């Protein structure tokens with residue numbers, strides 16, 4: 191079944207030449223594969239589907255250092271990650287994430303809303319859903335949930351080499367779909383070439399958000415051919 195696989199390169203690599211090399215190493219896939227390079231390289235990366243890692247909630251004006259969703263649209267960006275744990279750790283609030291989500295929808299860019307910041311190791315469903323609720327309630331208020339992709343990324347699984355179990359991720363994906371009417375839920379956190387298939391074979395997991403292993407061509411190509 192065709193799923194959605196998103197590569198989040200984060201603040202890597204350091205030169206345009208290596209970014210172009212990395213983009214060129216992405217093989218073909220039956221899945222929808224989206225590459226999110228650092229914003230500095232967005233205009234010069236050739237990939238079938240381009241994504242961004244973040245954006246601002248205003249389109250233009252005196253906002254030094256920010257990136258407008260209108261600029262992303264102009265560059266052909268089709269998906270934009272918002273609310274990543276690494277941004278929430280820098281102080282991004284639920285209100286900011288909600289405003290970004292609206293601004294993206296107005297530009298016709300699909301928001302990839304990350305939730306999972308504030309979860310702690312342990313897979314008690316009630317604890318996890320309590321942590322996710324404010325993040326989902328705030329961002330999805332007055333929004334058509336069918337236009338939003340949600341990525342469940344338990345913060346303890348990000349970049350640690352310790353993924354959640356596929357059973358846990360499946361349970362939480364089902365909760366997000368049932369409670370919020372979301373149609374596409376991704377799992378992210380220590381996805382690699384070995385465990386990708388297990389996540390992708392779950393009924394309610396519609397794809398993956400991949401960090402570290404999207405920087406390793408062999409590993410990423412294994413993931414997208416899973």
Ligand code: PGA
Nearest residue numbers: 348349379380400401402
């Ligand atoms: P990871 O990161 O794959 O390195 O765990 C995932 C993410 O932060 O989106």
